[in-house]
Amino acid sequence: MSTPAKISLRNVHKAFGAKKVLQGVDLDVAAGSSVAIIGGSGTGKSVTLKCILGLLTPDQGSIVIDGLDMTTASRSDHEAMLAKTGMLFQGAALFDSLSVWENVAFGLIEGKGMKPKLARDLAIARLADVGLDADVANLSPASLSGGMQKRVGLARAIATEPEILFFDEPTTGIDPIMGDVINDLIVKCTRELGASAVTITHDMASARKIADRVAMLYQGKIIWDGPVSEIDQTDNPYLQQFVAGDIEGPLDLDLKHL
Template identity: 85%
Template structure:
């Protein structure tokens, strides 16, 4: 798959001092495919995502996006890659100093030099895509609920019509019902764009709904990788313990605080 993959990771390692977080990650995301990386806290999900985005530099290995090597890439190459990507951050990460529509239009105005009025019209349309009306366009993000902030964050992620979407724990911090709304919107927006998606999550309900394929990260490596339809029948005790939420099992859990 690596020849046609939108995102391809090969033997990616990352350590912080003596702590080896990633110990040889291999993963492909095909065009139009949605892949969820699952795993417990501290297993390296966020580090993997940050390496793909260029926020961290791997100690070794290759990360290609659209066939272009990103490890050691020039700032211009990385900026070009990011201009074709959208990101929904864990806490929505909206700019408090900007109105809702300005947040959604940020990439259009700052990244593409679009005139504000045209960008505002697109922002209103993207807000409608995530079920929010034009009445909130001039509101401050701080005045919105957590679920509404997530939807604004999703509208911002899709505003530039990217062909790659990244989702960082998209349902964290919101109630299960709003989480399901966000999951449905992610599926809808990803399909409408025809984009590929990489999601990191520990929420199995979210992974089941938004992913075509699931990769489980444990002790720095992908220990299971397969279609979401096969996770319940997979013969992998680590995966089964994780999806069932059992304390007993082969996973080396950090339970010292209990």
């Protein structure tokens, strides 16, 4: 008997006026696995993630998390789902008005009602997990480099020990070396938590390192879904072109996003 997926999308559609972004997305994320959704700019990766998180409501289809369809779930059920998730945003999205440790501890204090002293101790421990010393705890986010801000964002994402982690273009805006550091930290933290993970990215180096499986989104649908180990053996011409970074091929490039 197969184990139910932690996250399961079936026939998910989303349009904005006449623009059909998602046109029947099917995707499963097994418990404890890491899935990267890849695709070019404007293909609907972020819309898919926002639908999973409940920031957008699909026009059609189901999004089942731990057996509950979130498209019809109550507000309390949706809040309970969010309470067991962590998110690393594309630009880290740290609160400028809070110190580094207060950013990391935000979910502990505001979401779990933890006392600030204990939350600060846990925040410093999470900063250590991502390779940052305690002396950054009282700094403001604005004083940190882009790579350090990403690390703080990751520390915040894992602070509540979530069951599900979401990563939105985790290597965007940082140099390749720091990008590789972030990828390694994501793998380390996800495995230590035993969390299920969903990453959206156009960075194939990141997808190869972070994910167990890759799903390619194109023209509103998943057109290839398989283990990372099979990417280079695929006969799918769309995936072949995307992985190779070729201009010539079957992909209908949206030049407005280039």
